[in-house]
Amino acid sequence: MIKLIRPSLEWKEKALDYRQEHFDFGEKIINGSELLDKTEQYEVWLKSVTANADEKTVSKDWVATDTFFAVRETDCKIIGIIDLRHTLNDFLKDFGNCGYSVRPSERNKGYATEMLNQLKIVAKEANLDKLHLSVERSNDVSIKTIKKNGGIYLRSFEYEGEPADVYEIIL
Numbered sequence: 001m002i003k004l005i006r007p008s009l010e011w012k013e014k015a016l017d018y019r020q021e022h023f024d025f026g027e028k029i030i031n032g033s034e035l036l037d038k039t040e041q042y043e044v045w046l047k048s049v050t051a052n053a054d055e056k057t058v059s060k061d062w063v064a065t066d067t068f069f070a071v072r073e074t075d076c077k078i079i080g081i082i083d084l085r086h087t088l089n090d091f092l093k094d095f096g097n098c099g100y101s102v103r104p105s106e107r108n109k110g111y112a113t114e115m116l117n118q119l120k121i122v123a124k125e126a127n128l129d130k131l132h133l134s135v136e137r138s139n140d141v142s143i144k145t146i147k148k149n150g151g152i153y154l155r156s157f158e159y160e161g162e163p164a165d166v167y168e169i170i171l
Contacts, residue, residue, distance in 0.1 A: 003071055003073055004068035005064070005068060007067060008048065011078070015069065016042060016159075022037065033099075063087065066083065068122075069113060077113050080106070081101055084126070094134055094159065096131065098123075111144045117149055124171045136162050137164060137165055
């Protein structure tokens, strides 16, 4: 159905189309995109994502993070984006090990559940034994995605006045 693929220059046009669909839908934040929503030039974003995937070259403001496009195998369309943060610093303790998003026209088709399921395999291969994920309490769809992947409620917090919960997935 989908496969996780690391960003590269060959994905530029499809990635920009993916980003634009979020913007056209009124979404200014693309979760899991490692700032694709904030970076004007794809090449600049790609350089950052590539550097941040390696412990030796990760930005001092980040933790080592793998970022993947979720690509539908039948038509090579970018359906979503997901990242895996290998460690949690003080800033990330509430946000967790991964973020993800699905393009608006492809939601409610099970893609996020499959993306997270595949990321669990990547996390195991990276020697992680659990994942922490945060979700705004109002995001029922993402809560279901996390629970379908074995997520168990850990604790609550507030971010920008919005109640949110942290879930743990044991790998």
